[in-house]
Amino acid sequence: MLHGRPLPLTPAGSVEINHAASLFESEEGNVAERFAALGAMSNAYTNHTATTYLFSTSERFQEALELLLRFVQQPYFTEESVRKEQGIIGQELRMYLDDPRVAVFQNLMEALYHEHPVRVEIGGTVESIERISVDDLYLCHRTFYSPSNMVFFATGDVDPAGVFDAVHRLVPSERSGPVERLRPKEPEAVRSELVRRAMPVGVPLIDIGFKDDPARENPLQREIEMEILLDWLVGSSSGIYQTLYAEGLVSEHFRASYFSGHDFAASVRGGPTPDPDRLLARLLALLGERCRAGLARDAVERERGEGGSPFAWHAVSIPMCQSPARVASRHRAPRRATVRSGRPAVRQAAARHATG
Secondary structure, eight states, rough: BTTTOOOOOOOOHHHHHHHHHHHHHOSOOOHHHHHHTTEEEEEEOOSSSOEEEEOOOSHHHHHHHHHHHHHHHHHOOOOHHHHHHHHHHHHHHHHHHHHHHHHHHHHHHHOOOSSOGGOOOTTTTTHHHHHHOHHHHHHHHHOSSSSSGGOOOSSOOOOHHHHHHHHHHHSOOOOOSOOOOOOOOSSSSSSEEEEEEOOSSSEEEEEEEEOOOOOOHHHHHHHHHHHHHHHHHSSSSHHHHHHHHHHSOTTOEEEEEEEEEEEEEEEEEEEEESOOOHHHHHHHHHHHHHHHOOOHHHHHHHTTTOOOOOOOEEEEEEEEEEEHHHHHTTTOOOEEEEESSSSSEEEEEEEOOOOO
């Protein structure tokens, strides 16, 4: 909402086209080429929480800085530029979503979340990209590209006074007012316990996610604590990892990380494995044992952190290398899974889904 009024919903992928079109087009010409002429390398990216524009340079910093501040706030979209980016991003999406590593993570987000927009692919779909109009992009820019919704960073051997002067001169005062983000109520439980997808991979991939409550205060501290906890639980020197490695269920490519924003959070672990079902069962059993045993003081001190396990719910996404027929034959009836934590154990029945 803006000024208390609801805004129309723009198609998924609007932000992706917005930053792509903004980076490469302006009334004065191609922005990337203008950065290159200053000896600067420029780029932009969008993740689940922000769109970032950046440059790096060893010379003519002040000129590149002023170019960055100007073009980010002066959108230039035409029907031709939007059609061009629709084609480029549509092609990239097809390639991106055909990557098994991307597919398994996206399936995991859709399995973990019922309503939260983090479950929506950042780039949208080929179909949603094609529905984006010039008006949609200008609406996104007017709504979100305002000073109260921006953060600016500068690092390196720069003149602080010059940086502050450029920002004060070139960044306008608030023009659209604060944006109120309306989030749907997200249930605590996961949406689907397990998702399977048949893909042409040499070794099956698995991502296992544990839905967490987002930290309302000091989220950076929570993220650091969780990364330390995950390293202690399933890092390469942990007892759980060593057990799974000895059983041939994981390799050095098995990873764990904490994925969070201001109103979502999950811990994710996964990688290639010859037997996803056995890995899932063994990992849950080992985590349950570890959570019941609690944290040893020496382990806490060694990892330079503290806290308890927040794992209460889990979801799994697996693209299998077997044929579609074999994947379908592995479909089983609903089962119950229990993951114990510092909170009361949660029992949840969920169906297994096979595709192909």
